[in-house]
Amino acid sequence: MVEKDHFRQVLQHSPFHDRIEEHNLIKNWMSWNGYQTARVLDTLSAEYFAIRSGCSVMDLTPMEKYRITGPDSLAFLNRLVARDLSKLKPNRVTYVVWCNDDGKVLDDGTIFHLGDAGYRLCSQHHQLDWLLISSQGFDVEIAEETHEVAALAVQGPTSCAVLRAAGIDGLDQLKPFGIQYTQLLGFEVMVSRTGYTGDLGYEVWTEPRHAVDLWDAIFATKHRGLYDVRVIGLDALEMVRIEAGFIMPGDDFITAETAVRADHDRSPFELGVGWTVNLDKPYFTGKGALIKEKSSAIKRRLVKLVVEGNKPPVDSFLYDAMKGKRIGTIKSQTWSPILKANLAMADIDYINGKAPREIWAEIYYQKELTWHATWARTTVSEKPFWSHPRKSATPPGPY
Amino acid sequence: MANNRGKKYDAIVIGAGHNGLTNAAFLAKAGLDVLVLEKNEYIGGATVSRELHEGWKYSNCSYVCSLFRPEIYQALDLGRHGLEVIPLQGSTTFMQNGDYFGSYHQPTVRRREIARHSKRDADAAIRFDADLMKWCRLIRGFLLRTPPNPASLKPRDAWEFAYLVKQFYGLSESQIYEFIRFFTMSIAEYLEEYFESDVILAHFSGGSIIGTGLGVYSPGTAYVLLHHAMGDVDGNIGSWGFSRGGMGAIAKSIAASFSSFGGEIRTAAEVRQIRVAGRRAVGVVLVSGEEIDASVVVSNLDAKRTFLGVMDPKDLPEDLLHRAENFKIRGSSGKVNIALDGLPNMTALPQGSPLTRGHMHFTDTLERLERGYDDWKDNRWSADPYVDALIPSQFDPTLAPPGKHMMSVFVQYCPYDVEGGWSDEKRDAFGATVIDQIAQYSPDFKSMILHTEVRTPLELENEVGLTEGNIFQGELTLDQLMFNRPFPGYAQYRGPVKNMYLCSSSTHPGGGVMGAPGANSAREILKDLRRLNTVPADFGDD
Ligand SMILES: Cc1cc2nc3c(=O)[nH]c(=O)nc-3n(C[C@H](O)[C@H](O)[C@H](O)COP(=O)(O)OP(=O)(O)OC[C@H]3O[C@@H](n4cnc5c(N)ncnc54)[C@H](O)[C@@H]3O)c2cc1C
Numbered sequence: 001m002v003e004k005d006h007f008r009q010v011l012q013h014s015p016f017h018d019r020i021e022e023h024n025l026i027k028n029w030m031s032w033n034g035y036q037t038a039r040v041l042d043t044l045s046a047e048y049f050a051i052r053s054g055c056s057v058m059d060l061t062p063m064e065k066y067r068i069t070g071p072d073s074l075a076f077l078n079r080l081v082a083r084d085l086s087k088l089k090p091n092r093v094t095y096v097v098w099c100n101d102d103g104k105v106l107d108d109g110t111i112f113h114l115g116d117a118g119y120r121l122c123s124q125h126h127q128l129d130w131l132l133i134s135s136q137g138f139d140v141e142i143a144e145e146t147h148e149v150a151a152l153a154v155q156g157p158t159s160c161a162v163l164r165a166a167g168i169d170g171l172d173q174l175k176p177f178g179i180q181y182t183q184l185l186g187f188e189v190m191v192s193r194t195g196y197t198g199d200l201g202y203e204v205w206t207e208p209r210h211a212v213d214l215w216d217a218i219f220a221t222k223h224r225g226l227y228d229v230r231v232i233g234l235d236a237l238e239m240v241r242i243e244a245g246f247i248m249p250g251d252d253f254i255t256a257e258t259a260v261r262a263d264h265d266r267s268p269f270e271l272g273v274g275w276t277v278n279l280d281k282p283y284f285t286g287k288g289a290l291i292k293e294k295s296s297a298i299k300r301r302l303v304k305l306v307v308e309g310n311k312p313p314v315d316s317f318l319y320d321a322m323k324g325k326r327i328g329t330i331k332s333q334t335w336s337p338i339l340k341a342n343l344a345m346a347d348i349d350y351i352n353g354k355a356p357r358e359i360w361a362e363i364y365y366q367k368e369l370t371w372h373a374t375w376a377r378t379t380v381s382e383k384p385f386w387s388h389p390r391k392s393a394t395p396p397g398p399y
Numbered sequence: 400m401a402n403n404r405g406k407k408y409d410a411i412v413i414g415a416g417h418n419g420l421t422n423a424a425f426l427a428k429a430g431l432d433v434l435v436l437e438k439n440e441y442i443g444g445a446t447v448s449r450e451l452h453e454g455w456k457y458s459n460c461s462y463v464c465s466l467f468r469p470e471i472y473q474a475l476d477l478g479r480h481g482l483e484v485i486p487l488q489g490s491t492t493f494m495q496n497g498d499y500f501g502s503y504h505q506p507t508v509r510r511r512e513i514a515r516h517s518k519r520d521a522d523a524a525i526r527f528d529a530d531l532m533k534w535c536r537l538i539r540g541f542l543l544r545t546p547p548n549p550a551s552l553k554p555r556d557a558w559e560f561a562y563l564v565k566q567f568y569g570l571s572e573s574q575i576y577e578f579i580r581f582f583t584m585s586i587a588e589y590l591e592e593y594f595e596s597d598v599i600l601a602h603f604s605g606g607s608i609i610g611t612g613l614g615v616y617s618p619g620t621a622y623v624l625l626h627h628a629m630g631d632v633d634g635n636i637g638s639w640g641f642s643r644g645g646m647g648a649i650a651k652s653i654a655a656s657f658s659s660f661g662g663e664i665r666t667a668a669e670v671r672q673i674r675v676a677g678r679r680a681v682g683v684v685l686v687s688g689e690e691i692d693a694s695v696v697v698s699n700l701d702a703k704r705t706f707l708g709v710m711d712p713k714d715l716p717e718d719l720l721h722r723a724e725n726f727k728i729r730g731s732s733g734k735v736n737i738a739l740d741g742l743p744n745m746t747a748l749p750q751g752s753p754l755t756r757g758h759m760h761f762t763d764t765l766e767r768l769e770r771g772y773d774d775w776k777d778n779r780w781s782a783d784p785y786v787d788a789l790i791p792s793q794f795d796p797t798l799a800p801p802g803k804h805m806m807s808v809f810v811q812y813c814p815y816d817v818e819g820g821w822s823d824e825k826r827d828a829f830g831a832t833v834i835d836q837i838a839q840y841s842p843d844f845k846s847m848i849l850h851t852e853v854r855t856p857l858e859l860e861n862e863v864g865l866t867e868g869n870i871f872q873g874e875l876t877l878d879q880l881m882f883n884r885p886f887p888g889y890a891q892y893r894g895p896v897k898n899m900y901l902c903s904s905s906t907h908p909g910g911g912v913m914g915a916p917g918a919n920s921a922r923e924i925l926k927d928l929r930r931l932n933t934v935p936a937d938f939g940d941d
Pocket of ligand 1: 413414415416417418419436437438439442443444445446459460461462463464465466668669670671699700709732733734809859862863864865868869870871872902903904905909910911912913
């Protein structure tokens with residue numbers, strides 16, 4: 001229940017807020033979905049390496065969550081998303097995108113099959129209106145449950161060991177995209193082997209009233225001197241999600257619902273997530289448009305680019321040759337400390353259905369407030385920039 | 400009175416409304432010798448602020464600013480001539496059940512407040528905002544342009560048509576169909592495609608009936624919403640602001656800019672007629688009998704008053720007279736300006752709510768809004784009126800003494816032809832209806848009232864010269880917009896005789912404190928005179 005005087009506190013607090021605030025040494029907050037969320041808590045590089053070489057913890061509560069229940073849940077979701085969900089088993093999770101009738105992407109997210117408890121859809125943006133519009137004619141209940149579920153992302157090579165030491169049992173056999181329930185200190189937690197880091201990692205879900213106990217159990221492993229565990233902010237997450245090759249709706253592309261200018265929206269094929277589109281399954285929203293699109297050469301793509309050198313290609317224009325024709329722009333980018341390379345997501349025009357043979361970035365950078373311009377060759381990477389066998393090893397190793 | 404006998408001006412502008420002043424300023428900037436003639440003792444027309452109660456300044460007609468083109472602001476250097484437009488904060492609809500809906504200025508809080516009434520509507524608002532922005536972008540591209548003349552074969556009109564088509568085809572095919580629907584729908588039907596909550600439907604439809612002789616269920620009202628959403632304050636499209644010192648400060652700053660280019664303004668100088676010789680305008684004759692010569696005569700009056708008032712019917716083509724007689728210009732709005740002894744307590748709002756600093760409305764369902772319209776059709780003012788109340792003295796210290804306040808209340812609907820005709824008693828009864836509406840939500844409001852100015856459409860007509868008191872100088876319906884404004888064939892600011900022009904809100908892009916009609920008209924005049932153009936092009940894609 002929202003109180004009438006909610007204007008007094010603009011950004012909401014998640015149930016983990018008090019704990020995070022203790023760790024947030026530089027008080028660098030931002031809004032994520034209306035929640036007060038840390039951008040960086042201490043130093044960015046320490047947070048990045050917590051994800052890649054230790055154990056990181058991040059509050060996932062602000063992520064938009066919906067519960068879908070009722071006899072037509074599967075039929076409804078299968079009509080909503082481009083992927084075929086009919087084979088999604090209970091206690092499994094899958095990545096999906098969904099489109100409007102023009103086959104343009106509205107958002108991406110994950111669907112959790114919770115067995116008798118229905119399905120959970122997690123999304124980047126607010127989707128209740130679209131879910132309700134799309135559910136006409138289906139016998140389903142759709143409820144937004146963002147604030148009713150507290151969740152932590154626990155990610156990194158020691159994440160399994162940390163959770164085990166915290167008292168969460170039975171993770172050995174949990175495979176990627178699997179869900180498992182367990183008791184911790186007398187309350188129920190749900191653990192899914194999912195994440196946005198491309199590394200070994202878990203998401204731990206519980207009721208808000210148990211949030212602090214869950215947090216304390218995880219950090220007790222650090223206080224006991226067993227493992228280093230570090231809270232991370234959204235800036236570190238941004239680095240690893242680019243390394244892992246995950247797209248970010250709203251940053252890498254404008255979602256179809258919010259696109260104002262014509263031709264600014266994007267199809268799943270144009271975003272490089274065509275692998276989640278199943279044109280053989282029964283009708284789903286956007287299918288007709290996507291079949292039509294598939295029959296002609298693709299016009300543009302969001303691609304993963306490795307940019308040579310070490311100058312950050314922030315907002316750079318891209319060209320088909322050094323000083324050649326302009327063919328696109330960088331949407332997001334990061335320096336990868338583990339690969340020692342500039343990685344980027346870029347929207348580029350294709351020629352006859354193919355990427356231009358060469359792609360060059362024009363980079364503006366400054367040293368001591370003096371600006372310089374330089375050119376860097378780039379290469380398209382079809383695979384995630386970074387991946388590690390430990391991500392999917394079952395049982396996971398200790399580090 | 401200056402002795403002008405024998406002197407011939409390059410241009411005379413009749414009326415010192417903000418469009419007349421804008422027009423005059425661009426002509427003077429181009430080096431013309433320009434005289435503005437105003438019937439009142441003060442300038443500004445409907446963009447005016449006057450002290451009617453000692454220590455209090457009212458914005459007697461218009462009260463908030465958003466439509467005024469920043470290109471004009473920049474080109475006439477209005478900031479240095481004293482203009483400051485401060486963004487205002489949010490809006491509220493008070494509900495009969497004691498609750499309220501606040502459209503806060505802070506986006507996160509706004510979203511949560513919509514969700515307080517309907518979680519679904521909070522998400523639908525994202526779709527609504529994006530869709531409205533599509534139409535805003537399209538229409539904004541036309542504001543500082545002269546509409547093409549569809550009946551002409553001139554190359555320039557062909558170019559303008561090409562621009563129009565290009566703007567249009569910047570939309571996808573389905574967006575074009577949506578746009579046509581949008582122009583012809585009622586606001587109620589349009590909003591119901593997005594929202595479910597009664598109070599949210601009522602809140603967002605308010606801007607669609609302001610100034611119109613239409614109700615929330617009348618086709619065409621969806622466009623009026625756009626007319627109120629297409630402006631901006633510093634690039635925030637749809638935002639509204641206060642002009643420090645009241646709306647009169649806008650007219651004053653334009654007048655100061657005009658004077659800096661050597662322009663001359665004469666108040667208390669009512670024009671009786673535009674003099675025409677050999678099918679050319681040659682000057683004007685004042686009510687006083689004084690004749691003044693000019694090479695160009697521009698009218699800032701509405702289309703009816705221009706053609707049926709200050710022109711000799713013998714100088715006009717028959718079809719134009721006919722069109723002018725049938726021009727839709729129905730008065731439907733009133734205004735109550737109030738001097739307050741303190742800040743009234745709005746009981747529904749928590750202590751310290753920022754919502755007192757924004758618009759306040761008191762009609763929480765579409766049905767109540769439609770019933771208010773029914774009264775108007777029956778020649779009565781709304782018994783349960785839609786009001787737009789604001790207390791700008793909360794952050795503008797020039798409007799009232801410290802600790803005291805000024806409230807501006809715009810009222811919809813109030814008829815021009817009230818049953819049995821207007822009298823002082825009826826005008827006061829109308830004012831009392833409005834005050835009662837607000838007092839229902841603020842027990843101490845009435846006891847704080849020190850002075851009120853009540854204006855029905857009749858007062859607006861008599862003082863500002865707005866025919867029937869129509870605030871936009873003519874309805875904003877598709878048959879009177881773009882190349883149809885005011886009439887087909889006369890939308891390019893040129894009158895029926897040579898050297899005579901229109902520059903008022905009766906021309907494209909229409910009413911509101913926008914300056915665009917005045918600026919567009921100046922561009923056409925300078926083109927005809929083969930003078931350097933001083934009127935800026937729009938800033939482009941936004
Ligand atoms: C009550 C009310 C509230 C409004 N609220 C808003 C608002 O909040 N925001 C907004 O953007 N718009 C608002 N508007 C609309 C806006 O004020 C008008 O559309 C705009 O000011 C019109 O400007 P104009 O220069 O075209 O004409 P006018 O302001 O009508 O100017 C015409 C001038 O001509 C003069 N005149 C008339 N006859 C003669 C004559 N024979 N000789 C010499 N002079 C003559 C008049 O006295 C007047 O000064 C409101 C209007 C009203 C009436």
